[in-house]
Amino acid sequence: MTPHPDPSPADPVDAIVGQWAAVRPDLDTRAMEVFGRIHRLSRTMDDRMEKAYARFGVSRGEFDVLAALRRSGEPYTLSPRRLSAALMLTTGGMTGRLDKLERAGLLRRSPDPHDRRALQVTLTEQGLHLVEEALGTGLSVQTEALTALTPDQGDQLADLLRKLLAGTDEDQP
Template structure:
């Protein structure tokens, strides 16, 4: 999967943030706290990811109009284009990785992974 992301100038961590913003729907904006909660990493890790993505022009941070102390993170047009371009390749890579498993094995794997998520 690293090769797939790298072909789009991304890594797994960056893709995760961009995809989370994309899934949030228009206007593709979340707070850093919401991003932290959805990714299950520390706020420091999210801050590092956001610094890289902002430097690439994929996200923009701005003051939260509802709370002057907070920030909002918005997906830029370039960020949306990057995640939209990477997503089909990412899905194709996942399909290739899971291809050796039959349907029952995939269900078992999904069940086991769900246990780890709790």
């Protein structure tokens, strides 16, 4: 696909900013432009990713659980607590996802051999197969969205977003 020519076409955020400029010309709306677009882009991509993963019978949140297990490396096992921390979920939210994924045969919970009071969550062969396929599909959806940018622009955007996130993330050192 051909990248959009510069300057970029007007979007709904431009209309909002224009309205504010008409009634409050004293406001600096740059932050509104940036975060309004980030919010709209996030919602659009969330919808696209949900559709991509739905083809595999999982939601984006359920895919995230399977992906966290896959990224952990063999034997693809983590404690529910580590999964919750990795996905920034409450343990209650994680339990619902684990229940559904276990019923679907995509993971299994078992006693932790090192701590009788704890459980461990392991990706099954079926779960491993599903996450590998869904990962490729999800990356294709994301890559397609990036065709609006040149490779250099994509790199620059990734760097700028990393910097912005580091400046706003309270959990950063």
